[in-house]
Each structure stands twice: as structure tokens, then as C-alpha cells.
Amino acid sequence: MNDGSLENRKEHEKSQKQSKSSKFRRKSDDFALAIRKVAVAQVCESVGFQSFQHSALETLSDIIVRYIYSIGKTASLNANLAGRAEANVFDVIQGLEELGSGLGFAGSSDVDRCVANSGIVRDIVHYVGHVDDIPFAYDVPRFPVVKEWKGMGSFWEKGEEPLGEHIPSWLPAFPDPETYATRSSAGNEMMSVSNGEKTELARVERKVEQSLLNLQQRFAHNGNEGGSSRDGGDNGRARKASLSNPYLAAPLLFGEKEVEVSPVLLPAKLLNEVALRNHVPENCVVGNHVSLLETFAPAIEAIKSGLCNSDNEQKKVLYNQRPLVHFKIGIGKKSLGMAPDFNSSKKDPGKIASWFGNDNEKDDQKRRAEKILKESRESSQERAQL
Amino acid sequence: MNHNQQSGDAKNDDDSALSDFLASLMDYTPAIPDELVEHYLAKSGFQCPDVRLIRLVAVATQKFVAEVASDALQHCKARQAAVIKDKREKQQKDKHLILTMDDLSKSLLEK
Numbered sequence: 110m111n112d113g114s115l116e117n118r119k120e121h122e123k124s125q126k127q128s129k130s131s132k133f134r135r136k137s138d139d140f141a142l143a144i145r146k147v148a149v150a151q152v153c154e155s156v157g158f159q160s161f162q163h164s165a166l167e168t169l170s171d172i173i174v175r176y177i178y179s180i181g182k183t184a185s186l187n188a189n190l191a192g193r194a195e196a197n198v199f200d201v202i203q204g205l206e207e208l209g210s211g212l213g214f215a216g217s218s219d220v221d222r223c224v225a226n227s228g229i230v231r232d233i234v235h236y237v238g239h240v241d242d243i244p245f246a247y248d249v250p251r252f253p254v255v256k257e258w259k260g261m262g263s264f265w266e267k268g269e270e271p272l273g274e275h276i277p278s279w280l281p282a283f284p285d286p287e288t289y290a291t292r293s294s295a296g297n298e299m300m301s302v303s304n305g306e307k308t309e310l311a312r313v314e315r316k317v318e319q320s321l322l323n324l325q326q327r328f329a330h331n332g333n334e335g336g337s338s339r340d341g342g343d344n345g346r347a348r349k350a351s352l353s354n355p356y357l358a359a360p361l362l363f364g365e366k367e368v369e370v371s372p373v374l375l376p377a378k379l380l381n382e383v384a385l386r387n388h389v390p391e392n393c394v395v396g397n398h399v400s401l402l403e404t405f406a407p408a409i410e411a412i413k414s415g416l417c418n419s420d421n422e423q424k425k426v427l428y429n430q431r432p433l434v435h436f437k438i439g440i441g442k443k444s445l446g447m448a449p450d451f452n453s454s455k456k457d458p459g460k461i462a463s464w465f466g467n468d469n470e471k472d473d474q475k476r477r478a479e480k481i482l483k484e485s486r487e488s489s490q491e492r493a494q495l
Numbered sequence: 496m497n498h499n500q501q502s503g504d505a506k507n508d509d510d511s512a513l514s515d516f517l518a519s520l521m522d523y524t525p526a527i528p529d530e531l532v533e534h535y536l537a538k539s540g541f542q543c544p545d546v547r548l549i550r551l552v553a554v555a556t557q558k559f560v561a562e563v564a565s566d567a568l569q570h571c572k573a574r575q576a577a578v579i580k581d582k583r584e585k586q587q588k589d590k591h592l593i594l595t596m597d598d599l600s601k602s603l604l605e606k
Contacts, residue, residue: 152560162596198517
């Protein structure tokens with residue numbers, strides 16, 4: 110019992126220490142971390158040290174951050190106490206006095222001393238007068254860089270009429286109906302689509318699925334762009350891909366980090382550039398972003414269906430490929446392994462077609478997706494051989 | 496009354512000294528860059544458009560670091576002197592001054 114409690118306490122302390130130390134050393138703060146290390150090293154060098162232990166340097170840089178932090182906190186507190194929002198030089202000096210109050214400074218015992226005449230200020234003046242000017246080694250840009258946030262335009266800004274009187278016009282506008290309406294209305298579309306149109310839709314989605322697979326493969330191989338180009342026309346397999354269930358898409362998105370994160374980013378950036386050039390409204394970008402994620406789902410279905418050559422039955426495909434999913438998570442070819450199981454659902458062909466049909470910047474996506482599909486075909490064949 | 500007048504004069508002198516000092520701060524470039532200080536001050540809630548205040552904080556921090564480092568240096572030299580005392584035949588084997596965690600922690604304890 111005693112040992113157990115000791116261990117718990119140690120772990121608790123450890124976690125506390127970690128949380129404390131990581132407060133000023135978060136991952137997003139890497140740049141500041143590097144800069145402050147350089148600054149501290151320069152100051153230490155001026156004092157007389159010739160080299161440092163890494164841990165000592167990091168500790169000292171952490172300490173100066175806490176120092177600055179406490180000065181800022183105290184100064185802003187003093188300013189707020191005085192009823193001001195912006196801090197004053199006197200607030201800062203009082204903050205410095207509070208920090209140095211442990212050691213004491215000249216004149217602290219005087220009752221009616223002037224803050225401007227405090228010993229701390231005199232010490233600093235003294236220091237400035239004596240120490241040589243050491244400019245910082247690097248040219249530091251202003252940071253953190255604040256990205257310009259292009260907010261969604263309001264109804265009023267866009268000149269759109271808000272749907273219904275209960276929606277004021279200064280609220281941000283709804284996104285394009287195509288981005289969200291497809292799911293709910295796809296069923297209706299399916300009803301109205303005739304057989305001939307169905308096959309055409311299937312062809313369109315197959316094409317795009319292949320290109321998306323290629324895109325995936327390309328990212329999964331980390332820029333392995335020398336893949337042999339294969340015009341893959343496996344119509345039988347791709348037809349299965351048309352029956353994709355959006356609810357099964359979720360695990361795919363979670364598991365496939367390599368593929369999911371980067372392709373989403375890149376096209377979004379490109380889309381942003383294109384949007385800037387063409388003055389496309391922001392909700393289009395958002396819509397593309399959303400639809401991109403969803404477009405990968407059928408692509409991965411195509412890969413998966415490509416794995417199972419012999420079987421055409423959906424259920425068997427399901428059963429055969431589930432274990433594959435689990436085994437292949439750890440390997441680099443994540444896209445193959447995580448190919449989800451899309452059950453047949455009536456909505457999807459129309460849905461997919463509507464996704465692809467509505468966006469403006471699909472051409473470069475299609476090209477990239479084609480490449481990835483080709484590569485995936487190649488790798489899927491390898492797997493089949495194995 | 497006299498006392499008040501005197502203190503009033505003293506205050507004016509102090510104010511002018513302070514403003515002179517702040518002006519002189521702009522000539523001196525502290526080793527800690529302004530952007531870094533501004534970033535951490537902003538994180539703590541300190542809002543000030545005046546660059547001189549930021550310089551003041553930067554100089555104060557630099558002074559603090561210099562004090563800590565000089566204390567650590569003294570510890571380091573004292574330790575080296577102790578080592579050399581034991582082995583007088585050897586020349587000063589380690590002129591290389593390294594900032595170690597031990598010296599740093601000792602000097603910080605005093606602060």
C-alpha cells in the first residue's frame with residue numbers, strides 16, 4: 110500500500126512538472142523558443158561563459174519567459190487597478206519592484222518615495238550605462254504571424270436575401286446549398302434519375318474515383334511521382350465504388366492521416382489562391398473543402414473493391430476485407446489498408462455526381478486524383494499477387 | 496509647504512530623469528529582441544503601444560539574466576579554483592567555462 114501511494118505521488122508530481130514546464134514550451138511556440146535560447150546565449154557569452162549545457166540553457170530561457178510573463182501580469186494588474194486598460198511606465202516599474210522585492214532594493218523602506226526615483230530604475234540605468242550594446246544575432250520578424258481571416262460574408266454583404274424573417278441580415282450567409290443539400294436531396298435525385306442517366310453518373314463517378322485514388326496513392330508514397338500511369342478501367346470494380354455509405358467514411362478519415370491531411374491542405378491552398386484570383390466567394394472554398402473530404406470516400410472504396418478480384422458480392426467483399434483493414438494500418442500504404450467498407454446505399458451515385466459537378470476547381474484535383482488512382486491500381490495488383 | 500515644494504521639485508527632476516532614461520533606451524538595443532518580449536507580454540495581458548516600455552522590460556530581463564549568469568560564473572570559477580588547489584602541478588586544465596545546471600541552480604536559489 111505504501112509503495113503504491115508513493116508511486117502515485119511521484120507520477121503526480123511528474124505530471125505536474127511536465128504540465129508546468131510545457132506551459133511556456135508548447136509546440137506552437139518553437140520559433141520563440143529558438144529565439145530566446147539565442148538571446149540568452151548571447152547574454153551569457155557577454156558575461157563570460159564560453160559554452161553551455163543544453164539543459165541549463167533551456168532552463169534559463171524558460172526562466173526569462175516566466176520573468177517577462179510575471180512583469181507583464183503585474184504591470185497589467187496595476188494598470189487595471191488604476192482604471193486603465195493600457196499600462197504605464199509606472200506600472201512596469203512597480204511590477205519590477207514587486208519582482209525584486211525579495212532581495213530588496215535601495216529606497217524600498219521609504220514611505221513616500223517616488224516611483225520614478227526607485228532603486229530599481231537606478232540600477233537599470235546603471236546597467237545600461239555600463240554594458241556594451243549587444244545587438245541580437247538574427248533579424249526577427251514580427252510574430253506570431255496573424256493570418257488574415259477571411260470571414261464568411263454576411264447576408265447583407267453578399268447581397269443575399271436571408272431565408273425567412275427570423276434571420277437577420279448581418280449574420281453570416283449560409284453556405285452553398287450544394288455543399289450540404291446533396292445528402293438530404295440525393296434520395297430525391299435518385300428517384301428522378303432515369304436508367305440512362307444512372308449509367309452516365311456511374312461513369313463520371315468512376316472516372317473521378319480513379320483520379321482520387323491516384324491522388325491518394327501519390328501522397329501515401331510521399332511524392333513518389335514516377336509511378337507508371339495506368340489507364341484503369343475496371344468498370345466492374347468501380348461500380349461497387351458507386352455504392353458508398355457516408356457513415357462508413359468516418360473511420361477512413363480518422364485513420365488516414367497521411368492522405369487526408371495533406372491533400373486537403375494543398376487543394377485548399379490552391380483553391381484559396383484561385384479564389385483570390387477569381388474573386389470567388391469564401392463559402393465556395395469552404396464548400397470545396399468539405400466536398401474534398403467526401404470525395405475521397407468513394408475513391409478509397411474503389412481501391413478496396415480493387416483488392417478483391419474474384420468476388421462480386423458485396424457482403425463477401427465486406428467480410429474479406431475487414432481483417433485487411435486491421436492488419437494494414439501500420440504500413441505506409443495506409444490508404445489501401447484503411448479502405449472502408451461502403452455498403453450499398455441508394456443515395457450515393459447521385460450524391461457523388463452532384464459533388465463533382467458543382468465545384469469550379471475540380472480540374473487540377475481530377476488530374477491529381479487520376480495519378481493517385483493509377484498508382485493505387487498498381488499497388489493493389491501487387492497485393493493481389495502477394 | 497516648503498517640504499511639499501521641495502518634493503515637487505524633486506519629482507520634476509525624477510520625471511525628467513526618467514524621461515531622459517527612456518529616451519536613452521531607444522539608443523540601446525537590448526540583446527533580447529523586442530518582438531520576443533512583446534510576444535510574451537501580450538500573452539500575459541500587458542497591452543502597450545509604447546516601444547520604450549517594451550525596451551524597458553527587455554533591458555530589465557537582460558539585467559536579470561546577466562546577474563544570474565554572473566553568479567553562476569562565480570560559482571564555476573570557484574569550483575575550478577578549488578580543483579586546481581588540490582592539484583597544483585597541473586596547469587589550469589580547464590579554462591573553458593561551461594554553464595552547468597548545478598551552478599545555475601545555485602545562483603537561482605539565491606535570487
